[in-house]
Amino acid sequence: xxxxxxxxxxxxxxxxxFVFVFAPAAPRRSLLLRGGAGLAGTVAIAAVPTFELVVLxxxxxxxxxxxxxxxxxxxxxxxxxxxxxxVFALGLVLARAAGPQVLERFAAVxxxxxxxxxxxxxxxxxxxxxxxxxxxxxxxxxxxxGPVLATVVVASARGLLTAEAGGVFGAMLIGLGLLNVVxxxxxxxxxxxxxxAWRYSFVADWGLALCGFGLTVVDGRRGxxxxxxxxxxxxxxxxxxxxQAPRARTLMExxxxxxxxxxxxxxxxxAGFAARVLLLRGATQLFWPLGLVLALGMLLWxxxxxxxxxxxGLPRGRQAIGVALVLxxxxxxxxxxxxxxxxxxx
Amino acid sequence: MLEAGAAFVAWLGMSLVVxxxxxxxxxxxxxxxxxxxxxxxxxxxxxxxxxxxxxGGAAMVARRLTRGPGxxxxxxxxxxxxxxxxxxxxxxxLWVAFSxxxxxxxxxxxxxxxxVGLSGARALFSNEPAALLTxxxxxxxxxxxxxxxxxxxPDPWPYVAAAIVAAGAGWVSVRTAHAA
Numbered sequence: 001x002x003x004x005x006x007x008x009x010x011x012x013x014x015x016x017x018f019v020f021v022f023a024p025a026a027p028r029r030s031l032l033l034r035g036g037a038g039l040a041g042t043v044a045i046a047a048v049p050t051f052e053l054v055v056l057x058x059x060x061x062x063x064x065x066x067x068x069x070x071x072x073x074x075x076x077x078x079x080x081x082x083x084x085x086x087v088f089a090l091g092l093v094l095a096r097a098a099g100p101q102v103l104e105r106f107a108a109v110x111x112x113x114x115x116x117x118x119x120x121x122x123x124x125x126x127x128x129x130x131x132x133x134x135x136x137x138x139x140x141x142x143x144x145x146g147p148v149l150a151t152v153v154v155a156s157a158r159g160l161l162t163a164e165a166g167g168v169f170g171a172m173l174i175g176l177g178l179l180n181v182v183x184x185x186x187x188x189x190x191x192x193x194x195x196x197a198w199r200y201s202f203v204a205d206w207g208l209a210l211c212g213f214g215l216t217v218v219d220g221r222r223g224x225x226x227x228x229x230x231x232x233x234x235x236x237x238x239x240x241x242x243x244q245a246p247r248a249r250t251l252m253e254x255x256x257x258x259x260x261x262x263x264x265x266x267x268x269x270x271a272g273f274a275a276r277v278l279l280l281r282g283a284t285q286l287f288w289p290l291g292l293v294l295a296l297g298m299l300l301w302x303x304x305x306x307x308x309x310x311x312x313g314l315p316r317g318r319q320a321i322g323v324a325l326v327l328x329x330x331x332x333x334x335x336x337x338x339x340x341x342x343x344x345x346x
Numbered sequence: 347m348l349e350a351g352a353a354f355v356a357w358l359g360m361s362l363v364v365x366x367x368x369x370x371x372x373x374x375x376x377x378x379x380x381x382x383x384x385x386x387x388x389x390x391x392x393x394x395x396x397x398x399x400x401x402g403g404a405a406m407v408a409r410r411l412t413r414g415p416g417x418x419x420x421x422x423x424x425x426x427x428x429x430x431x432x433x434x435x436x437x438x439x440l441w442v443a444f445s446x447x448x449x450x451x452x453x454x455x456x457x458x459x460x461x462v463g464l465s466g467a468r469a470l471f472s473n474e475p476a477a478l479l480t481x482x483x484x485x486x487x488x489x490x491x492x493x494x495x496x497x498x499x500p501d502p503w504p505y506v507a508a509a510i511v512a513a514g515a516g517w518v519s520v521r522t523a524h525a526a
Contacts, residue, residue, distance in 0.1 A: 052493045052504040056486055056511055063482055067518050074520045075473040082482065086466025089489050093458055096495040097447035 261309025402509025
């Protein structure tokens with residue numbers, strides 16, 4: 001198992017435990033069963049020795065997740081994972097075949113498209129119903145399974161593709177990342193439904209992570225890891241701590257809502273800020289206009305985060321303790337991210 | 347020659363799965379496609395690996411015979427686009443596997459690409475759980491077959507895992523969606 005993947009699996013386990021203890025009125029039995037199954041799947045994705053097995057685990061998770069009770073039909077929910085598996089498989093065939101160099105580029109297209117479809121990013125957003133429970137919604141893919149899948153696919157691509165095709169793979173990740181940053185940031189700001197806004201905020205975060213994975217310098221990978229940390233141990237717990245029922249949502253503008261908004265926007269001293277600094281440094285090393293584009297894209301987090309921070313309402317009791325713990329952890333990692341990076345050998 | 351025949355059998359079976367809506371048609375298609383994939387794998391990886399795939403496919407077929415819409419329902423009205431898809435996917439895969447790519451294993455590449463492409467298309471454009479789960483099972487078998495396309499001899503694990511996924515796919519209990 002890659003140290004990076006092992007660390008993300010651990011983060012996912014911590015996030016699940018956190019949600020189990022602190023989330024308000026969470027359906028704990030279903031969370032334990034389905035979250036546990038999802039966690040077992042992520043462990044399998046990280047631990048299996050070959051890419052074919054990763055793809056088979058992904059297919060199994062896709063079928064099981066589509067089969068659980070939800071408002072969308074089985075067919076609709078199976079489409080994205082099945083598409084991910086099919087394009088991964090076609091990419092694998094092309095990567096393993098001898099032939100002209102353009103084949104490797106098509107293989108890279110397959111890997112990037114499979115990654116986007118597997119996580120649920122543009123242009124393959126998973127079907128989303130704001131009334132679905134968290135365990136059934138695409139948030140399970142984007143925040144729990146996606147991080148491990150991305151690290152495994154990026155690591156496997158290094159073995160499957162030549163250096164030239166690897167460059168194409170990275171460039172496509174950056175392009176797709178920028179698309180998700182802009183789309184997710186604008187949609188999180190402007191969409192009417194607050195739960196949909198949360199979903200788009202995950203998409204925007206993932207855009208940054210993809211840019212980090214696409215940068216061929218170590219700062220890019222470090223930034224991507226910290227973005228994933230902030231997805232799994234900042235955005236996901238706060239999303240789950242916020243009232244899920246639309247009627248229970250009240251917009252508050254207390255100091256805690258502003259602090260949460262700052263954490264979600266990736267401002268200092270939270271972990272998202274360190275991630276953004278590393279990404280900007282990596283992008284500037286590689287091609288400075290890319291750093292400029294990323295910096296402009298990062299401004300899109302502000303309006304959406306203010307809205308999402310207000311939607312948390314006023315946390316009370318266990319929920320307040322949970323939010324305080326998440327904020328403290330993110331401040332600690334933001335101020336001193338080295339242990340997280342060293343654990344992943346970055 | 348045997349490899350080319352096995353690849354054709356895999357395409358034929360997968361095309362039947364795309365063209366059929368009834369459980370008998372789906373089961374026959376799945377059985378033929380499984381036989382084709384197992385023969386292709388048997389040529390390269392070995393008999394045990396091929397046997398594992400065949401066993402998984404057989405379990406999927408047995409389950410399919412008992413669940414799903416009744417009858418054959420082969421090429422129901424409105425099937426022309428599906429027929430065109432099968433022919434086009436076959437021709438495109440043939441061109442890529444035998445002409446664009448080089449080296450040994452062209453038949454395996456053709457078989458894997460047609461089964462992956464057509465089962466992916468079936469999963470994208472179908473609403474019937476029986477057809478979807480059959481496509482998922484065959485997709486799993488094709489993914490395992492790709493393991494043999496590399497230069498190094500593959501471990502048996504992808505074949506065993508794919509057989510389990512294919513066999514298990516038939517037993518998944520699919521619930522209907524709840525309207526809001």
